[in-house]
Amino acid sequence: MHPRFAKTLDSLPADLSAAVAPMLGDDFSASFSPEQIQQLMDATRLGERELRLALLPLAAACSVAPISHFFVGAIACGLSGRWYLGANMEFAGQGLFNSVHAEQSAISNAWLGGETGISEITVNYTPCGHCRQFMNELSTAKVLKVSLPDDISTLQAFLPHSFGPADLDITDALMSPQHHDLPFTSEDPLVCAALAAARQSYAPYSQGYAAVALAFADGRTFCGRYAENAAFNPSLPPMQMACAHAVLNGADLGQLRRAVLVESAKGQISQQDAARSVLKALGGVTLEYLAI
Ligand SMILES: [Zn+2]
Incomplete structure (x- = not known):
């Protein structure tokens, strides 16, 4: 079981703790x-x-x-x-x-x-x-x-x-399936992961389709898609989503080795500076950037 759950598990009711513990393995x-x-x-x-x-x-x-x-x-x-x-x-x-x-x-x-x-x-x-x-x-x-x-x-x-x-006047919605045309090929699996995620991102207001893929020292990778919002400020940038998803899965952000941002070159905005700002807080991994 991942250490992040150890203390909390002890605080749960005994029957729940016993039943859920086997589900909290390293692959949870x-x-x-x-x-x-x-x-x-x-x-x-x-x-x-x-x-x-x-x-x-x-x-x-x-x-x-x-x-x-x-x-x-x-x-x-x-x-x-x-x-x-x-x-x-x-x-x-x-x-x-x-x-x-x-x-x-x-x-x-x-x-x-x-x-x-x-x-x-x-x-x-x-x-x-x-x-x-x-x-x-x-x-x-x-x-x-x-x-x-x-x-x-x-x-x-x-x-x-x-x-x-x-x-x-937007009829689309967050979590409805997205398939954006971002034509590009790469031999790099991390770039491919970011590209696939960017094609599924949600940006109906800016068309700034974007995603981040993170690679960790243990070989695991996690993605974050851009999730835009009608009120603009509550939009969730792809770097934030990727970091949150990695942590949920038990990754140690101190073990981050690579970070790739892929975004549409035709969008009205860019996630570059925001992504670099987050990476700075995480210890300075250099952002690998691709505009398509
Ligand atoms: Zn809140």
Whole structure:
């Protein structure tokens, strides 16, 4: 089991701790399959919502919060029935706008996992305005439920009179399948991974399709896609998504060896400077950059 879960596991109810421990091996992808969820429900006699609330400490155990020391965990329910963990992430020494919120982390985890929407998100603290706006971009924004320890409601109840994609005449939505034409070939597997992710990124306002691929000393690689937002500022840059996804999967950002950014040369914006700023906080790996 990865050390990030050891202390938290001891704090869970004994029946849940015993049932979930074998699922938290080194290959744990910060998600639970429908079969695993059923096993956990059988072992604990908890309903689905109660089980997610009980599992939130495991999500929060993935939090990296050197500035706030405020550890947030989230679990997103993919339309496939799989559950995806998420946690907040802050970058010491860099602007606070670089931060990733737990809801964004869980939704990114689900999107990178192949989901085309989420039905519900469970969080241990009430979602901030930034996250409510981020979630209003989702393919399921109109029906999404937000579950808190003492309340469950729809996103629309949390965000009345909302501003969203339709106000900018956009009919697309975050997590709906994307296939952008970025013609390029490479022999480098990391460049290929970033390229494939960029083709699936979401940027209907700027057409700045972009993605980051990170390679670690242990040979593992993780990607992040750009996720744009109608209100612009809540957009999640690809470097942030890649870092959050790597940490969820137990990677040590101190062991980062390569970082590749691929983006469209025809977009109205560039992720270059933002990506370099994050890398600076992580110890100075040089950004490899490709505009197509
Ligand atoms: Zn938030």
